[in-house]
Amino acid sequence: MKKMIIAGVTLASLGMVTSSGASASDEVLELKRRLDLLEAQLTPPSQPEAKKSSITKGLTFGGLVEVEANYQDPSDSKATSDLTLATFELGLEATLNPWLTAYGVLLYEQGENDDNILVEQAYLRMKSESSPLFAEVGRLTQSFGSFESDMISDPMTLELGESKLHASVKTGYEADGLTGSLSVFKGDVQKTDEDSINSLVAALSWQKEVDDFRYGVGASWTNNMADTDGLQDGFADSKTMDFVGGWSANAMTGYGPFVLRGEYLGACESFADGENSGRQPAAWSVEAGYALKVPLNIAVRYEGADDFGTNDSRYGATLGWEVTEDAGLSFEYQRAENKTETADTDTFTMQLAMEF
Secondary structure: OHHHHHHHHHHHHHHHHOOOOOOHHHHHHHHHHHHHHHHHHHOOOOOOHHHOOOOOOOEEEEEEEEEEEEEEEEOOOOOEEEEEEEEEEEEEEEEEEOOEEEEEEEEEOOOOHHHOOEEEEEEEEEOOOOOOEEEEEEEEOOOOOOOOOOOOOOOHHHHHHOOOOEEEEEEEEEEOOEEEEEEEEOOOOEEOOOOOOOEEEEEEEEEEEEOOEEEEEEEEEEOOHHHOOOOHHHOHHHEEOOOOOEEEEEEEEEEOOEEEEEEEEEEOOOEOOOOOEOOOOEEEEEEEEEEOOOOEEEEEEEEEEEOOOOOOEEEEEEEEEEEEOOEEEEEEEEEEEOOOOOOOEEEEEEEEEEEO
């Protein structure tokens, strides 16, 4: 009888989640509520925690909500302002046993992806505690570039080099601060007359910490730079005559509350076709941060780009206040400057964010 009750709750949960009348955000909330209900059915108050059913054992949720208000003042037109739900992210981790874990991330960004919730990541990770080797299979964000930042706005290296939403097979090594990986996937941008799994990303990084001093370096390479999120729209029908490789290098150092990091990312050679024909896109970023004794953080960044359809250079600063644990209020000023006809722009942003 108990199995019938569990099956009924499960089927009801699936029916509620997949109902066409529910909005995407309602589906996520309803899924969490129904999983909680299922767990309650499986674990009566008198039953010890260790005897939970394997359906919900090792299942954890986490999330992020970011609300932003911004004011933009271009040099050649009137100022504009906006208020947006910048990010709603819901993450799921399910551990089946000590060496197999499933991960999932749902992402909503107002104005992006036709204003729908996106399955940003969904993959299985296989790694034993006794071995430094690991494998990941599923939809992954590629390890091309680092993009670490303490500011509200994304660095220009991310705008150029981030590569998401690819089903991939990734293998690697991680131990004692050293991480190396190789992933293979089918890129959206393909060679003419080809349609195959032919894109690669290799990455290597090393980090070390000695007392209050910490440092790290990293590098990555891809054989298909055209397939990054910042460049792939520039190829008609997602076709290119030949792949152009890309590479990145990053470094960081820190002591106590201070951190300094830098990154360079760019194509190995000029493109022969597409909107970037004859160009060799590249971007770089340098950022410094300091955590004050009071719950305040300061970060400043200077960055630039070549042959890339964004600003020639940007600089700015962010002041963050930790309102309470896992919640913060940040203020950012950024100045974008251009040598071309594109207008210089001042942008002021306020962000309220909470992790859960």
